[in-house]
Amino acid sequence: MSEVFGIPLQALLSQLLIGLVNGSFYAMLSLGLAVIFGLLNIINFSHGALYMMGAYGAWMGLTYLGLNYWVCLLLAPLAVGLVGVVIERTMLQRLYKLDHLYGLLLTFGLALIIEGLYRQAYGVSGQPYPVPELLKGATNLGFMFLPNYRAWVLVASLAVCFATWYVIERTKLGAYLRAGTENPRLVQAFGVNVPLMVTLTYGFGVALAGFAGVLASPIIQVNPLMGSNLIIVVFAVVVIGGMGSIMGAIVTGLGLGLIEGLTKVFYPELSATVVFIIMAIVLLVRPAGLFGREK
Amino acid sequence: MNNTQKVFIALGVLGLAGPLLKDIVYPVFLMNVLCFALFACAFNLLLGFTGLLSFGHAAYFGFAAYVTGHACKEWGLTPELGVLAGTLVAAGLGFVIGSLAIRRAGIYLAMITLAMSQLVFFVCLQAKFTGGEDGIQGIPRGKFLGLVDLTDNVSLYYFVFGVFVLGFALIYRTIHSPFGQILKSIRENEPRAISLGYDADKFKLVAFVLSAALSGMAGSTKSLVNQLASLADVHWHMSGEVVLMTLLGGMGTVFGPIVGALTVKGLEHYLAEQGSWVTIVTGAIFVVCVLAFRRGIVGELAALFKR
Numbered sequence: 001m002s003e004v005f006g007i008p009l010q011a012l013l014s015q016l017l018i019g020l021v022n023g024s025f026y027a028m029l030s031l032g033l034a035v036i037f038g039l040l041n042i043i044n045f046s047h048g049a050l051y052m053m054g055a056y057g058a059w060m061g062l063t064y065l066g067l068n069y070w071v072c073l074l075l076a077p078l079a080v081g082l083v084g085v086v087i088e089r090t091m092l093q094r095l096y097k098l099d100h101l102y103g104l105l106l107t108f109g110l111a112l113i114i115e116g117l118y119r120q121a122y123g124v125s126g127q128p129y130p131v132p133e134l135l136k137g138a139t140n141l142g143f144m145f146l147p148n149y150r151a152w153v154l155v156a157s158l159a160v161c162f163a164t165w166y167v168i169e170r171t172k173l174g175a176y177l178r179a180g181t182e183n184p185r186l187v188q189a190f191g192v193n194v195p196l197m198v199t200l201t202y203g204f205g206v207a208l209a210g211f212a213g214v215l216a217s218p219i220i221q222v223n224p225l226m227g228s229n230l231i232i233v234v235f236a237v238v239v240i241g242g243m244g245s246i247m248g249a250i251v252t253g254l255g256l257g258l259i260e261g262l263t264k265v266f267y268p269e270l271s272a273t274v275v276f277i278i279m280a281i282v283l284l285v286r287p288a289g290l291f292g293r294e295k
Numbered sequence: 296m297n298n299t300q301k302v303f304i305a306l307g308v309l310g311l312a313g314p315l316l317k318d319i320v321y322p323v324f325l326m327n328v329l330c331f332a333l334f335a336c337a338f339n340l341l342l343g344f345t346g347l348l349s350f351g352h353a354a355y356f357g358f359a360a361y362v363t364g365h366a367c368k369e370w371g372l373t374p375e376l377g378v379l380a381g382t383l384v385a386a387g388l389g390f391v392i393g394s395l396a397i398r399r400a401g402i403y404l405a406m407i408t409l410a411m412s413q414l415v416f417f418v419c420l421q422a423k424f425t426g427g428e429d430g431i432q433g434i435p436r437g438k439f440l441g442l443v444d445l446t447d448n449v450s451l452y453y454f455v456f457g458v459f460v461l462g463f464a465l466i467y468r469t470i471h472s473p474f475g476q477i478l479k480s481i482r483e484n485e486p487r488a489i490s491l492g493y494d495a496d497k498f499k500l501v502a503f504v505l506s507a508a509l510s511g512m513a514g515s516t517k518s519l520v521n522q523l524a525s526l527a528d529v530h531w532h533m534s535g536e537v538v539l540m541t542l543l544g545g546m547g548t549v550f551g552p553i554v555g556a557l558t559v560k561g562l563e564h565y566l567a568e569q570g571s572w573v574t575i576v577t578g579a580i581f582v583v584c585v586l587a588f589r590r591g592i593v594g595e596l597a598a599l600f601k602r
Contacts, residue, residue, distance in 0.1 A: 043402045100402055101348045102585050109581025116574030236410040239403060276414035280395055287398040
């Protein structure tokens with residue numbers, strides 16, 4: 001058995017894979033946060049709660065309606081997106097003229113409500129969600145066993161991330177979006193329905209979180225606190241990457257997942273805090289973040 | 296006599312008479328309210344008067360509680376020295392986190408402080424002296440100056456009240472000093488304050504450290520009252536709670552955070568047996584405050600009296 005710095009290669013690779021899978025969740029969530037922040041200037045604190053709703057959507061779909069994983073992978077993000085649209089239309093819309101901090105406070109309150117309601121209904125213990133039949137088992141790559149489901153998570157989230165990047169950076173719709181980020185009033189004057197675009201952007205951003213939640217449900221126990229534990233790390237990821245670029249959010253998310261995985265192998269005590277320590281270092285060296293622009 | 300003086304006298308009398316109300320309110324509850332009122336006032340110094348939203352104030356509050364708990368239990372320090380130790384450590388922590396956080400503004404600052412307080416949370420979870428999941432239990436209340444036994448709730452109440460008055464007086468002096476005026480000018484228009492020759496970052500940092508130190512003082516005192524320092528005090532829920540107290544009471548008002556602390560703590564006290572409803576109601580108050588009630592209770596009352 002080959003070893004790297006005294007760590008069996010097998011263990012190292014499987015931790016790296018777990019790191020990459022976590023990183024793809026960071027990437028999807030920070031991507032959603034960045035897209036929302038770009039147009040709405042709001043940091044969506046309820047992102048974690050909506051991610052949790054996505055996971056529960058999959059679990060509820062299976063438990064109450066007998067819907068399989070693949071149907072839920074489509075329906076749950078749509079449902080979460082719809083919740084997002086309602087939140088934006090009824091509440092967030094009233095805050096755009098105010099200090100950005102109010103958006104943070106409102107979505108924090110919403111996160112507490114959502115989390116509390118789920119805790120009231122399902123308690124804090126996790127609900128197991130089975131891996132779909134098609135993706136059970138593992139593939140022998142010769143040097144390691146690759147669990148099929150984790151491979152799927154990696155592929156699916158990367159595909160979604162790059163599709164989002166493509167739409168925003170390479171299509172006409174994305175051009176409107178980027179223009180709206182720079183100067184919404186001018187874009188409105190050109191005849192683009194900016195309020196609708198804002199609503200749909202928020203809906204899309206939180207649907208990404210819902211999608212990540214469904215993907216995560218077979219890996220971790222579905223429980224009401226899964227979102228709030230994750231969202232703080234994602235905030236640190238966003239500070240490290242800076243919210244200026246879509247690709248930046250994806251790369252930073254994956255990179256930090258990898259680093260976290262490596263830390264688990266070499267110095268497990270630090271694995272929970274390494275992202276925050278990196279954030280502190282980045283703030284000292286490059287306050288705007290790795291991909292950010294000073295405003 | 297103007298309105299502010301009247302409120303001062305009313306609050307002072309009410310505060311001094313606290314132990315007489317022991318048939319109506321539980322004294323430990325009152326002491327907790329005082330600790331949280333000081334915490335919220337310290338937080339308000341930063342949010343209401345400097346315009347910085349920190350989402351990680353639980354770090355100073357909770358970590359100071361651990362320091363005081365450890366100092367009083369393991370080293371046998373007297374309570375006033377224990378509180379002093381907690382306050383100083385919180386000030387140091389505030390200096391480190393504050394120096395990092397003020398490198399960014401607005402929502403970034405909120406995210407950075409939240410992330411750093413999560414770092415403190417994990418340190419508290421893993422460090423030896425904090426007792427991990429158990430926390431530090433059975434912290435001795437000790438004897439004030441080695442003379443007055445604080446195991447008696449009435450003496451402890453006056454100790455806590457004294458700490459509160461000290462902290463509140465310091466905050467009151469700060470916001471009414473030239474230094475406080477500069478903080479307000481930074482809140483209103485930072486570039487202009489800078490162009491007038493003020494080093495905005497330095498002022499922000501001093502406000503940050505002061506706020507952290509007083510939050511620590513509140514946390515230290517609370518650890519003596521409940522004889523417990525636990526992970527709940529460093530958790531981000533606590534950071535959210537102090538934001539809520541300040542927002543609900545009225546940010547940028549002198550008395551708002553006190554009213555907010557009393558309301559939130561009272562609510563939690565009566566909802567304690569309802570499980571998750573505390574969280575749901577807390578969240579709902581946040582939403583209502585932001586959408587319809589941004590001046591808070593005291594802010595709205597003040598506007599009513601002015602008309």
